Amino acid sequence: MQRNPWSTLAVIAVAQFMVVLDVTIVNVALPDIQRDLGFSASGLQWVVSAYTLLFGGFLLLGGRAADLLGRRRVFVVGLVLFGLTSLIAGLAQNPEQLVVMRAIQGLSGALLSPAAFAILTVTFKHGRERNIAMGVWGGLAGLGGTLGVIAGGLLVDSLSWRWVFLVNVPIALVLAAIVPLFVGESKITPTGTRTFDVAGALLSTAGLLAIVLGVIRAEPLGWSSVEVIALLAGGVALLAAFVRVESRSAAPLVPLSLFRSRGLSTSIVALALNGAAFLAMFFLTAIFLQQVRGLTALETGLQFLPMGIAAIASAVIASQLVTRFGTKPVQFGGAALSVLGLVLLSGADATGSYALTILPGLVLFGMGIIAVGTPASIAAVADVSHDQAGAASGVVNAGYQVGGALGLAAITTLATSHVEGLVSGGAGQQEALVGGFERGLMIAAVFAAVNIVMALGAPRLRPTSEQLAEAAVAA
Template identity: 70%
Template sequence: MRRSPWATLAVLSLAQFIVILDVTIVNVALPNIQTDLSFTADNLQWVISAYTLLFGGFLLLGGRAADLLGSRRIFIVGLVLFGAMSMLAGLATSPGLLIAARAVQGLGGALLSPAALAILTVTFAHGRERNIAMGIWGALAGLGGTLGVVAGGLLVDALSWRWVFFVNVPIVIALVAIVPTFVAAVRHSPPGPRTFDALGAVLGTSGLLAVVFGVVRAESAGWGSAQVLTALVGGVALLVVFVGVEARSAAPLVPLRLFNSRALSVSSGALALNGAAFLSMFFLTALYLQQVRGASPLTAGLQFLPMGATAIAGAALATQLVHRLGTRTLQIIGALLSVIGLLLLGGAGATGSYATELLPGLLLFGLGITTLGVPAQISAVSDVEHHEAGAASGVVTAVYQVGGALGLAIVTTLSITHVTDALGHGASQQQALVDGFHRGLLIAAVFAIVNLVISLATPQLRPDAEQVAEAAVAA
């Protein structure tokens, strides 16, 4: 049966849309979730981190499974898992159940996202049509992140926080029903041994989860407590074992030889820090807008929209300007814009004008994260063999997600500590929350400053249009 490639693209893009949507749609629902399920302040960030850690940690395994078992099959499995866990998250009656559902939902996303991309690259021949398809794919993914906060606000205000999860279910059911009609069954034949390296994925993700748990628990239990030290030491030990397993594996999920490339190593660090600054800022500001300034979920979502618009504009501009200015120059500009944006946001009070205290920082930060991210992605795949470009891009995409989760854990822990100290010294609840918001954004700004230093060390590349397109396809 002949299938329209553009119908296939529509199905794949809608699936990717809801995966990206779920990174942001939950943020504006966090205060309601915290109240309804009695989340503690330090555990609330797991609603975000559980999803991003499992998504990033198993992304490469999802790509390998799609290669070995068939992309359409893994795409459907990922969709079903994602939809089922969305339903469970919406029905959750305790913090533990919601966090567990979010974690497995992230695993579903890690299966379906690389499978969808693999189908897309096979469906469209290399050249103009594939570039157009990838442009649509990327635009819809970016739109998912931007519209997520508004959709979340609408659903929470009109119905309840549970609908930010329930909304995925009918979409998933519809997609599963039409996939056999519009998506062809394709299977790749990757060179080398046919192995999943599931051990590598489990070790790496478990190590990261243990480290994040240790950082999160440090605020309440103390950095020197047995629980925190056990989690941190155990997490680091698992990550060391993970590196050893990957070094000896005949078909590793993370080919360590890729990091012989200075461009890839530096870009991975830049993207991890970019993810840390972004997730931290998003999490803190969503709480600040509602708990300190009294905004409704919908109002908070709408107030994020300008940042989304400048992020999309920054990505488009960076793609056009990278030929002229070079990757290093754009990364430096992006890092500077991020630092300035975060510092401006860090000066906002409890009652000041949105237009003067928040909007300038949101606009600059949105512009900065993509102005840095686009050239970093291009640089990451510039210095590796063509047949390993997909693996390299998968690594930096995973690093971005993991960096975001680790950064969020650090920022949240130190912010909560500051709020607790302020309350202990007699500050009002509102002032303590403002102080914690300022402290968190200052730490996020430190991430961006470190990124500025890293950007100075990145190679200066001026890719042509074909190289930019190849990087977009690999991403």
């Protein structure tokens, strides 16, 4: 059955739009979720971290499963699971239920996203049409992130926080029903034994979860507690076992030979730091705007909107600049803008003017993170062989997600600890929250500042039009 490739693109792009939307739509609902379900200040971050950790941890396994079992089949499974977990998350009655569903939702995203991207690459041949398709794909992803905060605010204020999850249900079900009409099946035929490297995915994800939990538990228990030390040591041991498994696997999820590429190695660190700074900023600012400045969820979303517009504009400008000057100077400039934006934003208080104390920081940060992400994504795959390009892209995306989860855990734990210290010292609740917000953003600025150093060690490349299209998707 002959299918129109642009109809195929429309279906998979809407699905990817839903997944990206889900990352940002939740942030503006966090204060309502915390109040309704009784989350602790440190536990609330799991609403975000559970999703990003499982998404990043199983992203490569999802791509492998799509290639071997059938891309359309895995795409539909991911859609149905995403819709089901969204339904249960929207009906959750306690923190544990919501966090578990967010984790499984992340797993379903790890099935859906790589399958969708693989469908795109086999539907469009190399050249102008694929570049256009990738541009549409990347543009919708960026639009999803920007509109998520507005949609989340509308749903929370007009209905309830539960609808930021329930809205996914009809979209996922309709897409799953029409996929066979518009998307053809495809998969690769393995030359040897079909292997998925499930052990690698489980070890890496379990190790990262243990480290994140250890960082979070350090706030109430102290870094020297037996539980915290055991979690951190256990996480490191699991990750060491993961490296050992990958080095011996006939078909590893992460070919260790990839890390011989300086561009890939520096890009993974840069994008992980980018993810850490972005998720922490988004999390802390969403809570600050509602709990300190007294905004509604919709007003909070509208205040984030200029950052999204700046990010979209930065994607266009950064692509032009890397073509003219190369990746290295653009990445350096983007990192500097990110630091400046976070430092400016950290000076916001409960009563200051939005235009003077919040808007400049958001705009500069929105421009900076994309100006880091675009050249880093290009450098990551520039000197990787064609047959490993898919694995390299998956490692880069996983690095961004996992870096975001780890950074969010570290930064919010330290910010929460500072708030509790101020309260115990006699400060008022609002004053303490402002202090915690400032501390968290300054730590995020340190993460972003390390990216300036990473830019100095990154290669300087002038990308082709195809590399620019691929970077638009990855960034």
